[in-house]
Amino acid sequence: MGDPGKISGGLNLIYIGSLIAIVSMVCAAVVLLVPLLALLLVFVGFVGGVVSLVGLAMLRNEHGNYMNALVACVLGIVFGLLSGGDDAFATFMNLGRTICALLQVYFVVRGTNSFLRERGCLTEVSMGDRAWKWQLISAVVGVAVGVLAALALFLAPGLSIVLVLGALVVEVAALVFYLSYLKASVAALG
Numbered sequence: 001m002g003d004p005g006k007i008s009g010g011l012n013l014i015y016i017g018s019l020i021a022i023v024s025m026v027c028a029a030v031v032l033l034v035p036l037l038a039l040l041l042v043f044v045g046f047v048g049g050v051v052s053l054v055g056l057a058m059l060r061n062e063h064g065n066y067m068n069a070l071v072a073c074v075l076g077i078v079f080g081l082l083s084g085g086d087d088a089f090a091t092f093m094n095l096g097r098t099i100c101a102l103l104q105v106y107f108v109v110r111g112t113n114s115f116l117r118e119r120g121c122l123t124e125v126s127m128g129d130r131a132w133k134w135q136l137i138s139a140v141v142g143v144a145v146g147v148l149a150a151l152a153l154f155l156a157p158g159l160s161i162v163l164v165l166g167a168l169v170v171e172v173a174a175l176v177f178y179l180s181y182l183k184a185s186v187a188a189l190g
Contacts, residue, residue: 013055020048
């Protein structure tokens with residue numbers, strides 16, 4: 001088994017980074033009302049990403065799945081940087097970013113569940129499995145809503161807003177499950 005203190009510390013950083021990501025997503029909804037918050041949103045999202053990246057870097061040698069999560073995170077950052085614009089390339093890069101984020105969560109959950117099983121923390125393992133399923137649902141809903149919102153934009157602009165807000169609610173719910181899992185794992189391994 002790896003160093004439980006180091007694993008707990010790294011997971012705590014990922015927890016903090018994910019918490020910052022939720023704040024960033026909630027701010028995204030508010031940006032529609034107050035455009036000046038867009039700059040703050042970019043900064044908050046950047047800080048959350050850096051904190052999570054540091055946590056993953058800290059864990060990379062503790063389990064192979066953490067190294068896979070780190071690679072997915074770095075690739076997601078690259079795809080995110082290339083996803084600016086509204087052309088087909090940007091859309092493809094955004095899809096790549098979504099897949100990398102999903103893989104990152106998958107590998108963090110697998111690596112963490114390995115240590116949790118060794119300690120007999122089956123409740124937390126179950127939470128991890130549930131968190132992973134919610135992340136998968138969130139990603140599928142996000143992609144589907146992206147396609148439907150683009151089509152609905154021409155037919156019913158109000159429907160696009162409802163679809164995007166619905167996807168945001170599912171994404172926040174998935175992140176809350178993930179945060180709960182991370183927090184419980186930090187406590188169980190700490």
